[in-house]
Amino acid sequence: MDTQTEIKPINRDTVHKICSGQVVLSLAVAVKELIENSLDAGATNIDIRFKNYGIDLIEVADNGCGVTEDNFAALTLKYHTSKLSDYSDLLGITSFGFRGEALSSLCALSNLSITTRHQSAGYGKFSFNILELYFAIANVNYNCH
Amino acid sequence: MIYNVLFYFLATKIECDHKGNIIKKTPCSRQIGTTVSLTNLFVSLPVRLKEFHKNVKREFNKMTQLLYAYCLISLGVKITCSNQTSANSKNLVVATQGSMSYKDNIACVFGLKQLQSILEIKPEYVSNIKENIFKGLSQDVALTEEQSIADVEINLSEDSNDAENIESQDICSSQKSQGYQNVVKPIQFTGFISSCAHGSGRSTTDRQFYFINSRPCEPTKIIKLINDVYRQYNPNQYPFVFLNVNIETASVDVNVTPDKRKIFLTKESIILDVLKNSILKLFESIPRTLKIDASLHKDIVDTVKPVTSQPRIFNSFLQQFSNKDVSEKNSIHNSRSIEKPDLKRKSTSILDFISSKHVRKVDDEYLPDDCSVKHSEYSVEDANNIKGECVSKYGEPSINNEKNIKNSSNKTISLEGSNEEPITRNNHEVLYLESTDKLPDTQIRGINDIEVQKKHTIKCKTNSSLLKPSLTSTDVRKCKVLTDRDDLGKYNKRSVTLKTSLDHVKHLANIYQNNKYKTLPERVKFKSTINPVHNKKCEEELSKEISMESFKHMDVIGQFNLGFIITRLDDDLFIIDQHATDEIYNFEILQKTTELTNQKLVVPQPLELTGVNEQILMDNLEIFKKNGFMFDIDESAPPTKRIKLLTIPMSKNWIFGKEDIEELLFMLRESSSEYCRPSRVRAMFASRACRKSVMIGTALSKADMKKLVIHMSEIDKPWNCPHGRPTIRHLVNLALIHVKDDVE
Numbered sequence: 014m015d016t017q018t019e020i021k022p023i024n025r026d027t028v029h030k031i032c033s034g035q036v037v038l039s040l041a042v043a044v045k046e047l048i049e050n051s052l053d054a055g056a057t058n059i060d061i062r063f064k065n066y067g068i069d070l071i072e073v074a075d076n077g078c079g080v081t082e083d084n085f086a087a088l089t090l091k092y093h094t095s096k097l098s099d100y101s102d103l104l105g106i107t108s109f110g111f112r113g114e115a116l117s118s119l120c121a122l123s124n125l126s127i128t129t130r131h132q133s134a135g136y137g138k139f140s141f142n143i144l145e146l147y148f149a150i151a152n153v154n155y156n157c158h
Numbered sequence: 159m160i161y162n163v164l165f166y167f168l169a170t171k172i173e174c175d176h177k178g179n180i181i182k183k184t185p186c187s188r189q190i191g192t193t194v195s196l197t198n199l200f201v202s203l204p205v206r207l208k209e210f211h212k213n214v215k216r217e218f219n220k221m222t223q224l225l226y227a228y229c230l231i232s233l234g235v236k237i238t239c240s241n242q243t244s245a246n247s248k249n250l251v252v253a254t255q256g257s258m259s260y261k262d263n264i265a266c267v268f269g270l271k272q273l274q275s276i277l278e279i280k281p282e283y284v285s286n287i288k289e290n291i292f293k294g295l296s297q298d299v300a301l302t303e304e305q306s307i308a309d310v311e312i313n314l315s316e317d318s319n320d321a322e323n324i325e326s327q328d329i330c331s332s333q334k335s336q337g338y339q340n341v342v343k344p345i346q347f348t349g350f351i352s353s354c355a356h357g358s359g360r361s362t363t364d365r366q367f368y369f370i371n372s373r374p375c376e377p378t379k380i381i382k383l384i385n386d387v388y389r390q391y392n393p394n395q396y397p398f399v400f401l402n403v404n405i406e407t408a409s410v411d412v413n414v415t416p417d418k419r420k421i422f423l424t425k426e427s428i429i430l431d432v433l434k435n436s437i438l439k440l441f442e443s444i445p446r447t448l449k450i451d452a453s454l455h456k457d458i459v460d461t462v463k464p465v466t467s468q469p470r471i472f473n474s475f476l477q478q479f480s481n482k483d484v485s486e487k488n489s490i491h492n493s494r495s496i497e498k499p500d501l502k503r504k505s506t507s508i509l510d511f512i513s514s515k516h517v518r519k520v521d522d523e524y525l526p527d528d529c530s531v532k533h534s535e536y537s538v539e540d541a542n543n544i545k546g547e548c549v550s551k552y553g554e555p556s557i558n559n560e561k562n563i564k565n566s567s568n569k570t571i572s573l574e575g576s577n578e579e580p581i582t583r584n585n586h587e588v589l590y591l592e593s594t595d596k597l598p599d600t601q602i603r604g605i606n607d608i609e610v611q612k613k614h615t616i617k618c619k620t621n622s623s624l625l626k627p628s629l630t631s632t633d634v635r636k637c638k639v640l641t642d643r644d645d646l647g648k649y650n651k652r653s654v655t656l657k658t659s660l661d662h663v664k665h666l667a668n669i670y671q672n673n674k675y676k677t678l679p680e681r682v683k684f685k686s687t688i689n690p691v692h693n694k695k696c697e698e699e700l701s702k703e704i705s706m707e708s709f710k711h712m713d714v715i716g717q718f719n720l721g722f723i724i725t726r727l728d729d730d731l732f733i734i735d736q737h738a739t740d741e742i743y744n745f746e747i748l749q750k751t752t753e754l755t756n757q758k759l760v761v762p763q764p765l766e767l768t769g770v771n772e773q774i775l776m777d778n779l780e781i782f783k784k785n786g787f788m789f790d791i792d793e794s795a796p797p798t799k800r801i802k803l804l805t806i807p808m809s810k811n812w813i814f815g816k817e818d819i820e821e822l823l824f825m826l827r828e829s830s831s832e833y834c835r836p837s838r839v840r841a842m843f844a845s846r847a848c849r850k851s852v853m854i855g856t857a858l859s860k861a862d863m864k865k866l867v868i869h870m871s872e873i874d875k876p877w878n879c880p881h882g883r884p885t886i887r888h889l890v891n892l893a894l895i896h897v898k899d900d901v902e
Binding site: 026029030034035036038039040041042043044045047048049050051052054056057058059060061062063064065066067068069070071072073074075076077078079080082085086088089090091103104105106107109111112116117119120121122123124125126127128129130131132 | 168169170171172173174175176177178179180183186188189190191192193194195196197198199200201202203206210211214215217218220221223224225228232234235236237238239240241242243244251256371373407408412413416417418
């Protein structure tokens with residue numbers, strides 16, 4: 014009997030699963046990837062929450078730049094990143110992440126949800142109101158004096 | 159109110175499936191930024207999931223270690239980490255204040271105490287190649303490029319400015335060779351390291367954080383270098399290290415491993431040089447380190463890496479030395495003496511001297527009286543010499559002698575009448591002995607005397623010198639004693655009175671016959687010899703071959719030298735150190751049963767432990783209580799301030815403190831065991847156990863001995879006393895002895 018089997022490509026979902034297991038080895042790596050994302054987003058405040066040592070929940074919240082709506086689809090896709098587009102960019106890389114595999118790997122290994130708000134969303138109106146409020150208060154103070 | 163209306167619905171919540179596709183998008187409220195929530199980590203990998211759940215606390219500790227690295231390196235970022243378990247409320251693991259200095263971050267994560275014991279490493283660029291070479295730096299340059307060594311040597315005579323130029327050229331050339339022709343940027347780094355003063359370091363490497371361009375990583379060579387240098391100054395501890403190296407991104411390859419912890423560097427050797435220089439400089443200027451330490455350290459460096467400090471001179475010296483050494487070895491063949499090279503060299507000169515003198519003496523040999531006088535002189539000299547020479551003399555001089563003396567004294571030998579052959583052979587041995595002055599001068603009076611002595615010295619020779627050419631001085635003395643005239647008579651006759659009967663002989667013959675048929679034991683259980691070098695092997699063998707039960711079956715044969723018990727298990731004889739074995743027994747009992755009494759502190763001491771350590775402490779309160787530590791726990795306080803020390807253990811002259819708690823915490827983190835004791839408590843138990851135990855020199859009854867042996871079966875690790883002395887060793891296998899007899 015000829016038992017030779019055909020050599021054929023692995024289907025994409027399987028590749029995804031295999032590779033993801035290689036990227037996120039432990040809890041430490043999972044958390045590391047999320048912190049690095051936050052730091053790359055320019056956050057100044059990062060809050061990490063665990064429930065039951067990470068068995069129930071791992072949550073990393075930051076005040077970084079956020080993600081715009083048109084990037085949502087690519088956010089959790091494998092090898093999608095904002096950090097580089099060409100290999101030569103790697104030589105000058107300063108961000109922690111660059112491969113575009115962290116979030117997609119975490120997706121494959123766990124139930125992931127992302128809540129994000131980009132800095133452009135409602136930014137102008139917001140600041141205007143703050144200023145108005147500030148002047149209003151200043152005026153009151155001034156008038157008092 | 160206006161606000162709420164404005165930023166409502168401006169954020170989006172995305173949920174994804176395992177393939178990375180968005181399955182649900184819901185608008186929600188959030189300030190600018192991102193929150194990523196993971197639930198059911200490793201849900202799609204069942205094996206890893208199980209492993210994760212099983213070791214979740216250890217995994218969590220590992221994660222915090224990594225988290226610390228990010229907390230330390232992130233300037234201006236406030237990182238808060240908390241954990242909530244089902245049992246207790248929210249628990250802060252670590253929190254930084256978003257400060258702009260690394261020092262503040264260190265204080266936030268590890269407490270102010272850590273900050274007080276660390277020093278900043280200032281980059282110390284190698285400005286002077288002279289110094290550089292003498293300190294054993296830039297090894298690669300010295301080793302790989304012959305040319306550069308030549309340059310260096312020339313530079314030694316010139317002023318340092320030139321040297322500086324050359325050095326920078328060196329860097330350039332090495333970069334060119336590696337394919338980088340960019341403008342040379344000096345390596346910059348920020349670093350903090352524990353002071354090398356005694357006790358400022360840590361017992362483990364748990365607080366070492368390395369960064370390259372602010373990226374946490376594990377540069378193994380740098381880690382090794384720093385620890386090595388630190389241990390030269392503080393040999394028993396490891397430093398706290400925070401080191402961030404800034405180099406151009408083009409010379410770094412971060413894309414090596416999936417977790418990006420491994421990094422390749424093109425300029426690694428330069429970084430290592432600068433680092434080493436900086437740390438050495440830093441520690442040199444510490445007033446608290448004794449000057450002696452520093453000089454000692456330099457010695458070490460010189461002897462360990464002399465090649466780099468004085469390349470050429472040393473190499474040639476080394477060659478000469480090794481040549482000499484080889485020739486020496488040839489002449490002192492068989493001698494097992496391990497002597498310092500200096501001694502050896504001295505010995506050759508003495509050897510030359512002696513051999514030259516000896517030739518003269520041989521010429522004089524015809525006049526026995528003169529000769530004997532000279533011999534006596536000789537022996538005085540000899541007394542000062544080391545055994546190496548005694549052996550080396552063996553070579554040439556004795557041969558010379560043989561020729562000369564054969565002419566002179568052959569006649570006398572033949573007079574003696576017994577087989578001529580062995581005596582002529584022995585003749586030369588006798589001469590050897592004479593030439594090495596092992597015979598006292600009194601012997602040589604007349605020809606007849608010589609004969610008798612010769613016969614005797616032959617015996618001496620074959621017994622000791624020939625078999626073991628490495629005669630020690632005591633052996634020499636023995637020879638002298640034996641050749642005294644009084645003894646000669648006995649040895650010549652060789653008469654031994656032996657009381658025996660025919661039955662007795664028969665009986666012995668029977669035993670002999672029986673033994674003859676005894677085959678070799680199927681398996682030799684114990685092969686290791688009693689030698690401190692083989693301690694570990696011995697222990698392995700013993701623990702493999704002897705179970706706790708077998709101690710009970712051991713027969714006590716008797717006491718040896720008032721210090722050792724000889725026991726037998728089947729055919730194997732063992733020697734047991736009576737003191738060591740009693741000590742380990744007492745020690746284990748103390749360790750298991752003692753609960754240290756504690757003393758209350760008037761003012762509770764804040765401990766400043768890291769969040770993880772606080773957690774470990776809270777999980778193991780029982781063990782701490784057993785060791786006499788009690789704590790005041792305030793769970794609502796921020797990390798590092800939650801635990802205060804209430805009581806410390808007191809035990810006669812021993813006082814314990816925070817260091818012992820830290821040690822215990824470390825032990826608990828590595829492996830939690832019921833009988834965790836800090837090393838100082840251990841030391842206290844050990845000294846108490848020692849005083850309680852049977853001393854060497856005490857005569858023991860058989861019952862006492864039996865009791866000691868049985869005690870060995872009741873303890874966990876009977877192989878060593880708490881101070882490390884071995885308790886039991888295998889002496890000999892009786893079956894093997896019988897077999898040996900038969901073979902002979």
